[in-house]
Amino acid sequence: MTLQAKVHESTPPVTLGVYVHVPFCASTCDFCAFYQEKPQRQELERYLAAVEGEMRLRPLERPANTVFWGGGTPGLLPSKDLKRLAHATRTLCQQSPEEWTVEMAPSTVKADKVDTLLNSGVTRMSMGVQSFQTKTLDALGRLHSPDQARKAYATLRAGGCDNINLDLIFAIPGQSLDAWAEDLKAAIALEPEHISTYCLTFEEDTALWLKLNKGQVRKQSVEDEAVFYEITWEILEKAGYAQYEVSNFARPGYACQHNLNTWAMHEWLGYGPSAASQYQGERLTNPHDLNAWVQGIEVGKPTFEERIQVSDPTLFVDAWIFGLRTNAGVDRRLLEKRFPSAWDKASLDTLLSALCETNLLQLGSEDHYVLTPQGRLLADAIAEQFMDLPQR
Ligand code: SF4
Structure with a gap:
């Protein structure tokens, strides 16, 4: 294997x-x-x-x-x-x-x-x-x-x-x-x-x-x-x-x-100044400053520089972007199961076909997508195209 x-x-x-x-x-x-x-x-x-x-x-x-x-x-x-x-x-x-x-x-x-x-x-x-x-x-x-x-x-x-x-x-x-x-x-x-x-x-x-x-x-x-x-x-x-x-x-x-x-967009918790978390439907960023971070904790109320709800469409797109950066690629069926209502099927089909036609992406077995070596060199530009996908 x-x-x-x-x-x-x-x-x-x-x-x-x-x-x-x-x-x-x-x-x-x-x-x-x-x-x-x-x-x-x-x-x-x-x-x-x-x-x-x-x-x-x-x-x-x-x-x-x-x-x-x-x-x-x-x-x-x-x-x-x-x-x-x-x-x-x-x-x-x-x-x-x-x-x-x-x-x-x-x-x-x-x-x-x-x-x-x-x-x-x-x-x-x-x-x-x-x-x-x-x-x-x-x-x-x-x-x-x-x-x-x-x-x-x-x-x-x-x-x-x-x-x-x-x-x-x-x-x-x-x-x-x-x-x-x-x-x-x-x-x-x-x-x-x-x-x-x-x-x-x-x-x-x-x-x-x-x-x-x-x-x-x-x-x-x-x-x-x-x-x-x-x-x-x-x-x-x-x-x-x-x-x-x-x-x-x-x-x-x-x-x-x-x-x-x-990269699979599962969950993690970050501790310490500037640490980021993705946990229970939220993305949080701790203060980028030792004093501000310590002060919140000392009064028993951690403060966050950013605290946003993370939606299924965001996780879906990020899982594509980071998944495609891996050589294992993305199993489309698995992502669709995790985020059943998050994506616009027609737009995704169009983007995936275009990337395959230009030899940046390969369709492996059963809806499994992997970037070609040429695609890997352009991973950042491809990521931008996924970010532009319309959400449902
Ligand atoms: S300054 Fe940055 S790159 Fe250098 S050791 Fe510290 S964290 Fe690492």
């Missing part, structure tokens, strides 16, 4: 994910738009007490299957704080999650932290390496060196971590295709179970975005980005990493279940 088929069949219908945002980073990377702050002991204490409070105030109504600690840099917390946060997370989940990922920056990986995390039930570590070349790391404003990334990886393995993801970034200004191929090969040489590759985006108000606007760096062209994507797919496929989503590749059995649950 191929990984592609396995991922599709194993997508469970009602899994529940928990996301915990740890909003601290030692410095801000030039490309980063995530909410984060420089850590101070007092702030860490406030954060930990508030996240415990939020978990008590917003409990789960059924046990959680997967957990993802992201940030920020969760690995920046000292061992005793990691233990405290892990205890609160396990209590919230009501069971040991089947998959529990923690994001680590190479400079934060220490043997005692790895030990604490694995003993607390963490099953997977995700390390933001981004590149194995000093020049590229400098261009991204990253703090670590290539050597530090390799040492951190060795520390994770020595500590007993048997499920590691490495994040890499491509299409960085000045990066050649050869340099990118070298980065991929350096990652493959370490033999992680999972590799995520992200095309650099210039998010508003980041240091890189400012440099772009001042003409200090040049964006890679769309045509060049497409070639970066193509060589990524080719090199990783040859090395035994099956692509299961536009940016994600895994050895058989190591696809990230937490993300698959999210």
